[in-house]
Amino acid sequence: MLLTLLTLCACAPVPESSPLNTRVDTVVGGTEAPDDAAVVALLARRTRCEEDSLTLLCTGSLIAPDVVLTAAHCLDIFGTEGDYEIFLGTRLLPEPEPGGRFVRVIRAVRHPRYEPTTHVYDAALLRLTSPVDVPVLPLPEAGGGPLTPESPVRVVGYGETKDAAVPSGHRRQGTLRVTRVEPSAFHAAPAPAMSCVGDSGGPVLVRGPDGREVLVGVTASGDVACRADAFNVRVDALLEDFVKPFLAEPPEPRGPVLAPESLCGAPCTQDAQCPAELSCVPVTEDGTSRCLLLALREGDYSATCTQDAQCGAGSVCARLEPEGDEACRCFTPCEQELPEGASGCAGAPGWSAWALGMLAVWLSRRGGAGACAGRRGG
Numbered sequence: 311m312l313l314t315l316l317t318l319c320a321c322a323p324v325p326e327s328s329p330l331n332t333r334v335d336t337v338v339g340g341t342e343a344p345d346d347a348a349v350v351a352l353l354a355r356r357t358r359c360e361e362d363s364l365t366l367l368c369t370g371s372l373i374a375p376d377v378v379l380t381a382a383h384c385l386d387i388f389g390t391e392g393d394y395e396i397f398l399g400t401r402l403l404p405e406p407e408p409g410g411r412f413v414r415v416i417r418a419v420r421h422p423r424y425e426p427t428t429h430v431y432d433a434a435l436l437r438l439t440s441p442v443d444v445p446v447l448p449l450p451e452a453g454g455g456p457l458t459p460e461s462p463v464r465v466v467g468y469g470e471t472k473d474a475a476v477p478s479g480h481r482r483q484g485t486l487r488v489t490r491v492e493p494s495a496f497h498a499a500p501a502p503a504m505s506c507v508g509d510s511g512g513p514v515l516v517r518g519p520d521g522r523e524v525l526v527g528v529t530a531s532g533d534v535a536c537r538a539d540a541f542n543v544r545v546d547a548l549l550e551d552f553v554k555p556f557l558a559e560p561p562e563p564r565g566p567v568l569a570p571e572s573l574c575g576a577p578c579t580q581d582a583q584c585p586a587e588l589s590c591v592p593v594t595e596d597g598t599s600r601c602l603l604l605a606l607r608e609g610d611y612s613a614t615c616t617q618d619a620q621c622g623a624g625s626v627c628a629r630l631e632p633e634g635d636e637a638c639r640c641f642t643p644c645e646q647e648l649p650e651g652a653s654g655c656a657g658a659p660g661w662s663a664w665a666l667g668m669l670a671v672w673l674s675r676r677g678g679a680g681a682c683a684g685r686r687g688g
Contacts, residue, residue, distance in 0.1 A: 337465055338472045338536045340484030340503040344400050348372040348447045349466045349481055349513060351402045352380055352436070355393035355414070357605045359627040359638035360617045366402060366479055367394075369467040369512030371525055373449060374557055375441030379545070380511030381530050382420040382434040390418045390434075391589070393603060395632055398442060402468055403479020412632035414439040414587050421552050430494060432530040432543050434511075435556045439587055447513060447525040449553070450546045456518050457526050457544070461488045463498055464515045465529060465540070469508020472536060478508050486514070486540060494547040496527060498540045505529045506536035514542045570611035570630060573601050574644035586630045600644070603628075611639040 343349065350372060354365040368384035378396055385392065399410015417437040424431045450457075457463075466483045476482075484503020488496055498514070505512070514527030527542035545553070568576045570585050577598050578590040584601035592599045593608050600608040606628060613620075614636050615627040621640035628641035 337467050337469065337482040337484040337509060338500075338504045338506045340465075340471070340482040342400070343466050343481045343483035346466045346481060346483065347398065347444045350378060351397040351468045351479075351481075352378070352384055352415075352511060353395060353397060353402070354388065355395050355603070355605075356412075356629050356632075357393075357603055359615065359629050362629070364402060364479075366468060366508055368510045369469065369508065369529070370396060370436065371511075371513040371528075372442070372444055372446045373525065373553070374446055375443070376438040377557060378415075378436040378438065379513075379525075379528060379548075379553070380434050380436060381528055381543070382424040382432045383426060383429070383530070384511045385418055385420060385434055386426070390420060392418070393587075393589070393605070394418060394436065396436070396438065398444065400481045401479065404477055413442060414632050416587050419556065421548065429530040429541055429543070431548070433528050433548050433552065435553065437556075447515070448522060449549065450524045450526050452546055452549045456516050456524070457488065457491055457496060457546075459488050459491060461516060462486070462501060463488055463527065464517075464523070465503065465505045465509060465512060466515070467505060467509025467512035467529065469510070469512075470506040470536065472506065489539075493544075495530070495541060495543050498542060499538065504536050504538075505532060505540045568601055570639065572610065573608065574610050576600075606641060607643045609641050609643040611641055613640050614638060615640050 348371060350370050351366055352368040352370050354367060356362045356364065368380055370378040370380035373379050388394070394415040395412050396415060397410055397412055401409040415436045416439045419435050421431040421433045424433065463486050464483055465486055466481065468479055468481055470478050471482070485501050486498035486503060486505070487501035489499050490497040509529050510531070512529045513525050514529060515523040516526045517523050525545050527544060529540065530543050531541040533539050562582060564582055566583070567585050568578060568583055578584055578601050579599065581587070581590045584590055588601040588603055590599045591602055591604065593602070602608045611628065611630050615621050615638050618625065618627045621627050626641050627638050629637055630639050631637040
């Protein structure tokens with residue numbers, strides 16, 4: 311269903327009032343970028359440990375050990391309260407063995423002045439569950455920087471290459487040329503590379519007089535063919551009212567966290583009570599909330615597993631953490647009656663239909679379904 315939603319968004323017509331098409335997919339005409347460790351891929355949180363395909367949404371840039379800057383439209387499908395994670399590495403796709411690591415996103419915010427139609431202030435910030443040991447990209451000075459027409463800039467991303475022999479999902483780089491600078495954005499043309507679908511949210515870098523590259527832009531949009539024009543949000547225009555306040559926020563206090571194996575019997579009142587950054591969601595008519603993934607019904611996580619067969623007939627091996635020996639655990643829905651002596655891995659009839667229904671409710675609550683209309687998504 312997720313892939314269907316992404317496809318529908320990508321194929322939606324562009325309104326006549328907007329000259330730009332939203333893009334998310336690797337850099338067209340570029341080369342591999344093995345040294346750009348601070349450039350990450352944004353993807354939907356994986357829920358299944360077996361047969362759960364990776365869904366590349368966008369690219370992003372580490373600007374602090376636990377903060378990623380990306381594009382606001384990358385959150386259109388699942389909203390700011392959606393379940394996300396980032397990937398650090400050179401090769402996310404093709405599967406089954408990505409060459410890197412995954413880290414969960416605990417919070418996402420869009421720029422308050424983001425305009426979906428024009429992509430003005432098309433920027434978002436993601437807080438990671440834990441800092442990563444990767445050198446971050448330098449930010450520009452507020453209100454200025456080495457960004458002028460005809461300046462060469464470098465883009466990095468995991469998106470579409472427009473070359474069947476070069477798959478997307480690999481971190482790549484390429485050079486563009488600035489064509490027009492505006493107060494909060496700038497345009498660029500190929501020189502000879504071009505950003506494309508999947509590169510959205512990725513960095514646009516300029517080398518300063520001291521030889522150091524500075525993060526001056528966020529890839530936001532461009533022409534549908536990825537041949538003529540790239541629209542990029544200026545990072546220096548985001549600093550004072552968006553980036554700096556977010557970076558200065560103290561970490562949220564964490565109280566006692568519920569045990570994964572007792573979530574059916576333990577209601578929650580806030581997300582901070584939930585293990586592994588699950589969401590505290592109302593699940594009954596009286597307003598009782600429980601910790602869950604919105605792609606799964608409420609339930610308990612028990613024994614570790616690597617595949618569904620280890621959890622008994624009809625049950626699922628679900629991903630609680632992004633990685634690690636205990637990341638995958640048998641998942642049992644709360645209403646499921648277990649056989650006598652079972653360890654919490656009995657079957658869950660109707661799980662798939664329930665998951666699709668829950669996802670539809672989630673999208674309607676957050677306005678995600680309507681966010682696709684009128685532009686090419688991703």
